[in-house]
Amino acid sequence: MISLYALLVFIAAAEARYIFAHYMVGIVASYTASEWFNDILLAKNMGIDAFALNIGPSFLFSPLHHLIRACIGKDYWNDQQLGLAYSMAAQLGFKLFISFDFSYWNNGDVGAIASYMQRYGTLPAQLKVSADGSGPGDRIFVSTFVGDGFSWRAVEAQAGLGLFACPFWQPNSLANNSNADCGFMWNAWPSTNNQPIYANKTTDDDAYYLQMLAGKPYMAPVSPWFFTHYAADTWNKNWLFYSDYLWQARWEQILELQPPFAQILTWNDFGEANYIGPLHPNKKDVYAGASTGAVRWVTKISHDAWRDIAKPYIAAYKAGESTPTVTKEEFVFYYRPYPKDAQCSDPVPRPTGWQFVADAVFVVALLKTPGTVIITSGANVPVSVEAQAGIHTYSAPMALGKQRFQLVRGNVSVIDVAGPLQISTACNTYNFNAFVGAGFPPKGSVQ
Numbered sequence: 329m330i331s332l333y334a335l336l337v338f339i340a341a342a343e344a345r346y347i348f349a350h351y352m353v354g355i356v357a358s359y360t361a362s363e364w365f366n367d368i369l370l371a372k373n374m375g376i377d378a379f380a381l382n383i384g385p386s387f388l389f390s391p392l393h394h395l396i397r398a399c400i401g402k403d404y405w406n407d408q409q410l411g412l413a414y415s416m417a418a419q420l421g422f423k424l425f426i427s428f429d430f431s432y433w434n435n436g437d438v439g440a441i442a443s444y445m446q447r448y449g450t451l452p453a454q455l456k457v458s459a460d461g462s463g464p465g466d467r468i469f470v471s472t473f474v475g476d477g478f479s480w481r482a483v484e485a486q487a488g489l490g491l492f493a494c495p496f497w498q499p500n501s502l503a504n505n506s507n508a509d510c511g512f513m514w515n516a517w518p519s520t521n522n523q524p525i526y527a528n529k530t531t532d533d534d535a536y537y538l539q540m541l542a543g544k545p546y547m548a549p550v551s552p553w554f555f556t557h558y559a560a561d562t563w564n565k566n567w568l569f570y571s572d573y574l575w576q577a578r579w580e581q582i583l584e585l586q587p588p589f590a591q592i593l594t595w596n597d598f599g600e601a602n603y604i605g606p607l608h609p610n611k612k613d614v615y616a617g618a619s620t621g622a623v624r625w626v627t628k629i630s631h632d633a634w635r636d637i638a639k640p641y642i643a644a645y646k647a648g649e650s651t652p653t654v655t656k657e658e659f660v661f662y663y664r665p666y667p668k669d670a671q672c673s674d675p676v677p678r679p680t681g682w683q684f685v686a687d688a689v690f691v692v693a694l695l696k697t698p699g700t701v702i703i704t705s706g707a708n709v710p711v712s713v714e715a716q717a718g719i720h721t722y723s724a725p726m727a728l729g730k731q732r733f734q735l736v737r738g739n740v741s742v743i744d745v746a747g748p749l750q751i752s753t754a755c756n757t758y759n760f761n762a763f764v765g766a767g768f769p770p771k772g773s774v775q
């Protein structure tokens with residue numbers, strides 16, 4: 329018979345499930361308190377517990393800041409923006425932690441990182457967990473992008489604070505390393521050596537991390553998409569990971585894996601088109617690179633409705649359930665603005681991996697009961713699928729023009745939505761970002 333103590337331990341362990349979203353502070357130099365408030369409220373309402381605030385080093389001599397940043401890449405706004413974020417999060421009962429981006433920090437930065445821990449780790453909105461990560465506690469949660477082998481215990485000693493370090497390191501670096509209390513994997517997209525491949529994401533990498541962590545807590549990534557399209561003389565980043573079915577399928581994997589922590593990649597990395605947060609059309613600087621950067625592939629390409637898919641999965645994950653419960657019926661559709669072989673007047677070539685994506689349009693149906701999903705892409709003959717209850721992704725071949733998604737039950741139209749963006753071949757950017765929209769039953773209709 330299972331003892332009460334064992335049962336309580338089991339319940340306590342089962343309760344410790346946290347969802348985070350990766351937040352690029354490096355692009356929000358001019359954010360206001362109300363913009364932080366808005367982002368935090370949206371995240372909290374979908375069940376996210378904390379933002380992982382990605383920062384590079386700051387540079388305090390600000391008068392020449394734009395020039396300095398352009399020359400040496402220092403983020404002069406860290407303190408102002410972290411201050412706003414921690415204060416808005418405290419107001420809203422939301423949590424935050426810092427994710428040090430070791431593309432910019434290095435393993436000698438123990439002192440600077442310790443002072444960040446002292447300044448922000450002690451604020452009310454800081455996420456703190458127990459030493460084993462199984463629930464709330466007194467350890468300051470901290471994460472990274474790379475920085476393998478960095479001495480988090482030295483930071484702890486210098487800051488005089490207890491830390492819970494959950495860095496993204498290679499699995500070999502995490503094995504038997506007392507500087508990591510937990511391990512994070514970045515690889516949310518199907519790839520081999522960071523190269524696009526024609527395959528759906530599997531849980532093989534998760535299994536390898538779990539093996540190397542040998543019982544330490546694991547933080548799993550989950551992401552909807554990945555497309556980046558910088559010219560070779562800016563960042564030399566121009567690729568597309570096959571993401572046609574990724575968002576909903578990866579959430580299914582999260583329910584199967586039930587890791588203690590999962591992190592959405594990302595809230596606002598517009599440059600990589602994996603954002604689920606809102607667009608900021610008046611603030612071109614957040615699109616990383618103004619007129620030559622992500623503004624070219626992000627403008628008017630909302631991903632907002634992707635949050636509606638995550639919400640029921642997050643609720644199921646936190647409840648330890650293996651399937652999500654649909655409480656509100658909805659269609660979330662997505663499609664690229666141009667067919668993959670459209671000829672665009674773009675000096676930057678098509679992204680690596682472009683040929684893997686299907687010229688198709690997709691709809692994730694959130695249904696309480698079965699129904700018929702009808703997809704009409706341009707002049708194509710409508711495609712009908714008998715859809716099951718629950719959350720499932722359906723697709724149909726893409727044609728130019730209008731996109732229409734319908735749900736019919738017993739000859740009654742329940743959802744009938746047209747995509748506000750028409751698919752065309754008139755393009756001056758090889759834009760492989762996905763336009764996302766939603767459709768609902770009319771208000772007051774019986775479902």
Ligand SMILES: *[C@@H]1O[C@H](CO)[C@@H](O)[C@H](O)[C@H]1NC(C)=O
Pocket residue numbers: 503504540
């Ligand atoms: C970690 O240490 C244990 C015990 O010494 C050892 O059995 C295991 O092989 C080590 N793991 C790795 C990946 O080095």
Ligand SMILES: *[C@@H]1O[C@H](CO)[C@@H](O)[C@H](O)[C@H]1NC(C)=O
Pocket residue numbers: 526527528573
């Ligand atoms: C990915 O999964 C979807 C849905 O099961 C399937 O239709 C598609 O062919 C798969 N893609 C690849 C590359 O296997």
Ligand SMILES: *[C@@H]1O[C@H](CO)[C@@H](O)[C@H](O)[C@H]1NC(C)=O
Pocket residue numbers: 738739
């Ligand atoms: C739906 O409409 C078709 C064609 O008008 C008809 O044959 C069929 O019986 C109807 N089904 C239901 C469930 O009303």
